[in-house]
Amino acid sequence: MSTDSHPDGGRRQVRLLIVDDSNIVRRRIERSQRLGEIEVVGTASNGIEALELARRTDPDLVTMDLTMPQMDGIECISRLIELKPSMRILVISALADKATAVQAMEQGANGFLHKPFTDRQLNDAIAELIF
Amino acid sequence: MLREEELKTFVDGTTRYFEVAAQQPATIGSPYLLEGEPAMHDYTGIISISGKREGVVYFTAPRAMLTVLLMKMQENDFSHESMRDLVGEVANTISGNARRDFGHDFVISVPSVLTGDKPDIPHKPGARSFVIPINWRSHSAKLVVSLT
Secondary structure (H helix, E strand, O other), X not given: XXXXXXOOOOEOOEEEEEEOOOHHHHHHHHHHOOOOOEEEEEEEOOHHXXXXXXXXXXXXXXXXXXXXXXXXXXXXXXHXXXXXXXXXXXEEEOOOOHHHHHHHHXXXXXXXXXXXXXXXXXXXXXXXXXX | OOOHHHHHHHHHHHHHHHHHHOOOOOEEOOOEEOOOOOOOOOXXXXXXXXXXXXXXXXXXXXXXXXXXXXXXXXXXXXXXXXXXXXXXXXXXXXXXHOHHHHOOOEEEOOOEEEEOOOOOOOOOOOOEEEEEEEEEOOEEEEEEEEEO
């Protein structure tokens, strides 16, 4: 994925949806993306909210927690990909076993970042998916 | 039943959490077997474990420590809700990281949070409970691992 050029020569911002059941983690990701080529179009605390927001905001990129109430991240990933196959999904989760990462990728995720993470690790992981 | 050598996974996870999230290492004390009820702090984040192991993992910390942790994370919301959110997230992160060693069948719940110094912690019969003491800056907290 690359940021598309606008007709006026500017670059289109990447539209980011943040999904995590922790307010602190959502704000942390949001703060790290305030500047630059990413526009945060919404935040959600579970998979159901994420699907509703994705329909309304048409994100290009989603950061996705896995362990969440109501609808977990694995199910949400496959539903989001059905909605928009070109969507890029970065899983950000504490679940550190290989099988979980493989399962997320099989559902359609494009990258995996383990919690805890630094701002640099986060920005590098996002950059790998969109630039 | 939880073996002492398995505790290393949780000690390493706790060490990693403070190094990365708080950007300042904690001093982790020697784990000890819990007999009776542990002394609890203001906020306790609990993860229930199911699958091939059963029990709970919980992180209990005083409000003062959580406030400084939030400041280190550049947070400016120090409300009761943020304290609850943070203890749950610490417990979730350390428990989730433990799947690196315990595997996919080490199933963790979403966090639940209790407040006060006498919370009612669920205990699985037959589980052995170990306390991992955590000292960070001038504050003390505990991670308790209670698994079959």
